Amino acid sequence: MRCSLIALGLVVTAGCASAGARTTAAARLAAPPPAAAQDTTGIAPQYPSTYKRHANPPVLIRNATIMTAAGQEIQGGSILFRDGRIVAVGTSVAAPSDATVVDGTGKWVTPGVIDTHSHIGVYAAPGTFAESDGNEATTPVTAEVWAEHSFWPQDPQIPLAIAGGVTTIQALPGSANLIGGRSAILKLVPARSVQEMKFPGAHYGLKMACGENPKRVYGQRGGPSTRMGNMAGYRAAFIAAQDYRRRWDKWNKDHQGDPPERNLRNETLAEVLRGNIYVHNHCYRADEMMQMLDLAHEFGFKIRSFHHAVEAYKIADALAREGTAVSIWSDWWGFKEEAMDGIYENAALVQQAGGRVVIHSDDASGIQRLNQEAAKAMYHGRRAGIPITRDQAVRWFTANPAWALGLDSLVGTLEPGKMADVVLWSADPLSVYAQAVQVYNDGWLVYDRHDPAHQPKTDFTLGQP
Amino acid sequence: MIAFLLAQTIAITGGTVYPVSGAKIENATVLIRDGRIAAVGANVVVPAGATRIDASGKVVTPGFIDGAGHMGLREIGNVDNTNEYTLRGNDVAAGFNVLEGINPASTLIAVNRMEGITTTLAVPTGNLIWGQAVLIDLDGATIEAMRVKAPAAMVADLSEGSKSAGGGSRAGVAQRLRRVLDDAREYATRRADYRRRQIQDLSASAADLEALQPVLRGELPLLVQANRRSDIETALRIAKEYKLKLILAGAAEGWMIPGEIAAAGVPVLVEPLDNIPSYDALGIRYENAALLTKGGAKVALMETATENTRDLRQQAGNAVANGMTWDQALRAVTLTPAEVFGVGDRYGSLEAGKVANVVVWTGDPFEFTTGVEHVFIRGRDIPLRSRQTELLERYRTLPPKY
Numbered sequence: 001m002r003c004s005l006i007a008l009g010l011v012v013t014a015g016c017a018s019a020g021a022r023t024t025a026a027a028r029l030a031a032p033p034p035a036a037a038q039d040t041t042g043i044a045p046q047y048p049s050t051y052k053r054h055a056n057p058p059v060l061i062r063n064a065t066i067m068t069a070a071g072q073e074i075q076g077g078s079i080l081f082r083d084g085r086i087v088a089v090g091t092s093v094a095a096p097s098d099a100t101v102v103d104g105t106g107k108w109v110t111p112g113v114i115d116t117h118s119h120i121g122v123y124a125a126p127g128t129f130a131e132s133d134g135n136e137a138t139t140p141v142t143a144e145v146w147a148e149h150s151f152w153p154q155d156p157q158i159p160l161a162i163a164g165g166v167t168t169i170q171a172l173p174g175s176a177n178l179i180g181g182r183s184a185i186l187k188l189v190p191a192r193s194v195q196e197m198k199f200p201g202a203h204y205g206l207k208m209a210c211g212e213n214p215k216r217v218y219g220q221r222g223g224p225s226t227r228m229g230n231m232a233g234y235r236a237a238f239i240a241a242q243d244y245r246r247r248w249d250k251w252n253k254d255h256q257g258d259p260p261e262r263n264l265r266n267e268t269l270a271e272v273l274r275g276n277i278y279v280h281n282h283c284y285r286a287d288e289m290m291q292m293l294d295l296a297h298e299f300g301f302k303i304r305s306f307h308h309a310v311e312a313y314k315i316a317d318a319l320a321r322e323g324t325a326v327s328i329w330s331d332w333w334g335f336k337e338e339a340m341d342g343i344y345e346n347a348a349l350v351q352q353a354g355g356r357v358v359i360h361s362d363d364a365s366g367i368q369r370l371n372q373e374a375a376k377a378m379y380h381g382r383r384a385g386i387p388i389t390r391d392q393a394v395r396w397f398t399a400n401p402a403w404a405l406g407l408d409s410l411v412g413t414l415e416p417g418k419m420a421d422v423v424l425w426s427a428d429p430l431s432v433y434a435q436a437v438q439v440y441n442d443g444w445l446v447y448d449r450h451d452p453a454h455q456p457k458t459d460f461t462l463g464q465p
Numbered sequence: 466m467i468a469f470l471l472a473q474t475i476a477i478t479g480g481t482v483y484p485v486s487g488a489k490i491e492n493a494t495v496l497i498r499d500g501r502i503a504a505v506g507a508n509v510v511v512p513a514g515a516t517r518i519d520a521s522g523k524v525v526t527p528g529f530i531d532g533a534g535h536m537g538l539r540e541i542g543n544v545d546n547t548n549e550y551t552l553r554g555n556d557v558a559a560g561f562n563v564l565e566g567i568n569p570a571s572t573l574i575a576v577n578r579m580e581g582i583t584t585t586l587a588v589p590t591g592n593l594i595w596g597q598a599v600l601i602d603l604d605g606a607t608i609e610a611m612r613v614k615a616p617a618a619m620v621a622d623l624s625e626g627s628k629s630a631g632g633g634s635r636a637g638v639a640q641r642l643r644r645v646l647d648d649a650r651e652y653a654t655r656r657a658d659y660r661r662r663q664i665q666d667l668s669a670s671a672a673d674l675e676a677l678q679p680v681l682r683g684e685l686p687l688l689v690q691a692n693r694r695s696d697i698e699t700a701l702r703i704a705k706e707y708k709l710k711l712i713l714a715g716a717a718e719g720w721m722i723p724g725e726i727a728a729a730g731v732p733v734l735v736e737p738l739d740n741i742p743s744y745d746a747l748g749i750r751y752e753n754a755a756l757l758t759k760g761g762a763k764v765a766l767m768e769t770a771t772e773n774t775r776d777l778r779q780q781a782g783n784a785v786a787n788g789m790t791w792d793q794a795l796r797a798v799t800l801t802p803a804e805v806f807g808v809g810d811r812y813g814s815l816e817a818g819k820v821a822n823v824v825v826w827t828g829d830p831f832e833f834t835t836g837v838e839h840v841f842i843r844g845r846d847i848p849l850r851s852r853q854t855e856l857l858e859r860y861r862t863l864p865p866k867y
Contacts, residue, residue: 126744333773333853334573334773335541343853372783383836430833
């Protein structure tokens, strides 16, 4: 069996991806989630996830074009999932007697869309001051706040994002602050509380922000008012966190005397230093990203992903070397001075240099069409002579954001053992005309374009026009 | 002299041509002479000496027209010094014509026209009456060279955005607008009294009241931003009372009353990808453009992000995904906006005599796969270069080429 996976726009038509050939991968991928997100300060687990998988019959989508985000585009393909896990992907998957069979003829299947940068829930619609809970803009370092404590599960923007195929988001604090607080990694499902949405086992993220925003917000309020002031602010915060971590690590080891006093700000930053919380850094300009990489070196942490990064292409080599992903738009630019140098080919150039590209939204509208934005970035790259494959473009909104959130062993590709986050598209998802027809989150049909019984509304929307 | 004229003749041959004013023509020629379209059809004779552009396998359409944004009036969104679209301190800025604020050297122009946008409405922003919007072509070293029509519309706001101009109430806004229109009428009949101060105080300056006269005469359209159904209906009501020529912009809940809008003969500018609910329009939805069109209303599509006016293509594609036909969407970004802004006799379709704003695409203009091969504005083959293409060339390989 010949399974070449490298050609541009590759289409696998033989049975390369039959279920039987992939049991090893299934066993590996079905392993429990990493335990790295455990608190290591000695404090009991805080605000735990109460997420539970919704019970569903197994589902077989058959005769679709399946883009696995793991190197394959399988025509006439089938995907079977049961109990929230993908069981088989290939051209010859038998339907179990209890499976709901979905005809995918003329349709496409991808992994669920993952957005590393969303403010839905924390900047909820209808967008009044009452729902403005994304920036604790009271002091430049607020590592102590957690986005989940602002998140409103009844935000009417949530079903809109689901209808765009989104299954997992990172809900972030805003970018007013140098250090804005912890992110929430959420399964995008109807729920009464954010705890029911929290992705089990996910690492928290830490929102940091460079450049104009902290300067603008604090310039007349005691600072920072300059980029050098920004840097001094990050450094002071991490110096305090180093000290805090040292005292707690010592006490956890010897339990001598009273434990050190808890400090929520330093607790979060100490977890960054321990590598358990991932840094997600809003940063536009190339020169500032280089400064932030130096900051990370000074304190010995990794920046998991730069966000917005409109100038990533200028330092694509350094980003690849550092292993830092970029969460970017396809074409946003020009709305502020630090965004002036955005170009269509940003994603393609970073990909070409060996970097990891994520197409993100930062926008309640854009989150509904991350597939389109990836397509735009892919085709503009190709037109500039940069050979981006369709599989790579799909990874930009699936497998790569999964990596940026530390969830790549669980979601982001269509492989046996992965969580059954699956989108059925009306057409090629890299076409402007494609729409999500069905969205499965952990095997649960959370959206069906043709069935109002599977178009959940938030409480807010009830009784509205 | 003859050589000069011949140099101005361009024949785009072999393409699939969408004139918009008529059915598509396969393997057709678009002949451009001296900035105008000279002929369109399958049997056009190409004059000797004409510059030939081979469009075999390509798609040829009119240049796209976007009826929104601040092109030329804005360089960087949050750098105030680069913004020219607001006249501060006057919530009835009817006399404010943005034309001389246009910067023909704006970097946004090249970025957007090379993606097939040839004409845009440069719109002021303000409170109740924002001022006069102007229609410009995205080519030319001077304002005069870019100008298509100025003013093209008087712009006003009946959405929640103008509530402060009405004392905090929509009813107050409507009353204020009526008062201004009434005063403009009175002013027109009593200019001499006004100059002698033998008239009670009017609610706006003479310049603003004077600027409203063409609106009251039905010559200059009043472009009203309104989203909530009741606000749209208020706009229709006021337009009827004063016999105004109305254009609706936004009209997020227009899909609820397409019949009313169509019956009033009022065209609508819709942004298809706008669907985030607010108290201004809880009923906002993707299908707005399609439902308005099905209900008989005349719809033009818009992209409101000035720096990414080029995404009008994507807006149109999404309008199709949400129920417009492809032909309707193409018309909604070409001939319909031209008609709405009163230049349908010169712009918006590929017909002999029209201004030669023409785009050659590699395929379906709405699709991401499609690139732009040529953009002609007033017959000039626009270089497909911008600040962004220069950044790409500088950083294509690292280290950069300084």
